[in-house]
Amino acid sequence: MCNGGCPAYDVVLYRTGAAEWLGGPYAPREGAMCGVVDRDEFRALARYARRCGFFSWNDAYTELVEGPPEFLIELVAEGVTKQVIQYGVVDPPGFGRLAARIDVVADSIRWAPSRTRIQPFLPPSWFNGYDMRIGDVGDDQMRPRRDTRLQ
Secondary structure, three states: OOOOOOOOEEEEEOOOOEEEEEEOOOOOOOEEEEEEOOHHHHHHHHHHHHHOOHHHOOOEEEOOOOOOOEEEEEEEEOOEEEEEEEEOOOOOOOHHHHHHHHHHHHHOOOOEEOOOOOOOOOOHHHOOOEOEEEOOOOOOOEEOOOOOEEO
């Protein structure tokens, strides 16, 4: 339960090795950052997402409760975009492990202030929890969002 204190951030990982971070309140890093993701780590994360069955999950796993963080993972694979939102539940199996792996990869990046304006994944009213994007998994492009993006 966060009750207003959950970290809010958006991270995007690209198959090219580029990485973007947009951190809000309580995030490990605040503001717009850029960095480089290890391509082998990216590919391993993409393979893991596929093994978890991400593309067969429902679009949303939610329960009307107050306080827990919201998570969103978006994957782009072979031109197909799939988003899964989790709020107040532990389903689907594998979601939490995938989110944790995305965080580990994001935490391994050496971030530097960005000179470009990074657009948040969700509107500001949604920017109160975790989101992950994993960009094109088929093309080894991931976008996690916590707000985390992999693309």
